[in-house]
Amino acid sequence: MTARHSANRLGELPALTALDLFCGAGGLSEGLRQAGFEVLAAADHDPDACATFRLNHPETLVLQGDLTAKVNHAQIVEVARGQQLDLVAGGPPCQAFSQIHNHDRLLEDPRNRLYREFVHLIEELRPRAFLLENVPGMSQMAGGAVREQIEQDLSLEGDYEIASSVLDAGDFGTPQRRSRLVFVGVERGLAPVHLPRGSGLTESLRDVAANPPSDLTPDAERLRGVLMDPDDLTAVTAAQALSDLIVPGPVYTAPPESAFQEWARSGSDAPQDHEPSRIRQDTVMRLEAIPPGGNVHDLPDRLRKRYLVGRKWGPAGDGKRLARRHYYAYRRLHPDRLAWTVNTKADFAYHYGPPRGLSVREAARLQGFPDRYHLVTAPPGTPGQYKNGARHSRYRQVGNAVPVPLARSIGAAIGALLLGAAPGQRLAATAA
Numbered sequence: 001m002t003a004r005h006s007a008n009r010l011g012e013l014p015a016l017t018a019l020d021l022f023c024g025a026g027g028l029s030e031g032l033r034q035a036g037f038e039v040l041a042a043a044d045h046d047p048d049a050c051a052t053f054r055l056n057h058p059e060t061l062v063l064q065g066d067l068t069a070k071v072n073h074a075q076i077v078e079v080a081r082g083q084q085l086d087l088v089a090g091g092p093p094c095q096a097f098s099q100i101h102n103h104d105r106l107l108e109d110p111r112n113r114l115y116r117e118f119v120h121l122i123e124e125l126r127p128r129a130f131l132l133e134n135v136p137g138m139s140q141m142a143g144g145a146v147r148e149q150i151e152q153d154l155s156l157e158g159d160y161e162i163a164s165s166v167l168d169a170g171d172f173g174t175p176q177r178r179s180r181l182v183f184v185g186v187e188r189g190l191a192p193v194h195l196p197r198g199s200g201l202t203e204s205l206r207d208v209a210a211n212p213p214s215d216l217t218p219d220a221e222r223l224r225g226v227l228m229d230p231d232d233l234t235a236v237t238a239a240q241a242l243s244d245l246i247v248p249g250p251v252y253t254a255p256p257e258s259a260f261q262e263w264a265r266s267g268s269d270a271p272q273d274h275e276p277s278r279i280r281q282d283t284v285m286r287l288e289a290i291p292p293g294g295n296v297h298d299l300p301d302r303l304r305k306r307y308l309v310g311r312k313w314g315p316a317g318d319g320k321r322l323a324r325r326h327y328y329a330y331r332r333l334h335p336d337r338l339a340w341t342v343n344t345k346a347d348f349a350y351h352y353g354p355p356r357g358l359s360v361r362e363a364a365r366l367q368g369f370p371d372r373y374h375l376v377t378a379p380p381g382t383p384g385q386y387k388n389g390a391r392h393s394r395y396r397q398v399g400n401a402v403p404v405p406l407a408r409s410i411g412a413a414i415g416a417l418l419l420g421a422a423p424g425q426r427l428a429a430t431a432a
Helices: 027-035 048-055 069-080 095-099 110-125 136-154 201-210 218-227 237-243 261-263 281-287 360-366 390-400 404-419
Strands: 016-021 037-044 061-064 088-091 130-132 160-168 179-187
Touching: 016 027, 016 069, 016 110, 016 404, 027 037, 027 088, 027 404, 037 048, 037 069, 048 061, 048 201, 048 390, 061 069, 069 110, 088 110, 095 136, 095 201, 110 136, 130 136, 130 404, 136 160, 136 179, 237 261, 237 360, 360 390
Parallel strands: 016 037, 016 088, 037 061, 088 130
Antiparallel strands: 130 179, 160 179
């Protein structure tokens, strides 16, 4: 293939090229871009996520539709034709893995067609490296057999060297705890393959929770200090991420109060999509009684009744008490800790200060998106669009994204690995 490496934004090193398959709203691509990659093309089935991706990555060809369709597959291959392709990245949905008993036939199982498409594109395009990310639970399926089989599939019978690990985004400067299982493959003989090492903060937090301050290890004490330092981007608390957004609306509440906020606000004059979803009066009453970092277990008995103000909502339990399924619906962030894992729902957590939910912008901050990164939707009625409305779509896009700081750290590690071997250069096989 003909090498194609233009100068990156720093003007110092060649830009590395990448494809982002199953791109969603673009968290992975944004991290790769910050790490110096040029994302040539991206693909996803969700028209709303593709609209957001196009707005924020105008230089990237975006294909909306089923990647297994011949026309979309052909377009992806055509983009890479005649170019030095450095990285193929993506997180194909793998829900069917938990239902598979014959784990050595993952590729053949028809329920895993998107995973199969990812592997086949690696085989066809032969990038110098690839990245696959997915849910951490996959690591333990069938006692680790699924993870081992994925590594074997991705190695293409030994053509790629594979490293895999469960990484927590909180260890890479993301203001939340969020684990992902990450596979990185590098063309055999090119360079040693490895994954980035994070701060170790999330393990340290378990140590802090289990021990009084006098019993902390020196490293745990050091990391706790890092977490509380607003000028240190190694670790970011909920307040360090959100304290300039206390009042909803298109105006920042205060000047930047942390290094993370300064970074997030670069290129943005006002917070977009900073209006939390409406909540019921009984939810406000409960939140006012729950301390930061608390949940339903902190409620007095009088506030555990199913209905507090007479207006009934939703079937659950016997209609008299909160049902078990509500026990994660009243979690409040703690200002001095990492946030709960962001998901696709507006009520995954509530603010640590005012008794309200989080806006789309606040959820995006917790995922590490800069404020200049705007979430939008496709025109109403677009084929394939989810039917729950634009606001829900934006929460879903944020919740499904790869945290940007995690993606940036992985991309930087892969980039350093690839730039250590000039395009086309082969390192000694013993280097691995």
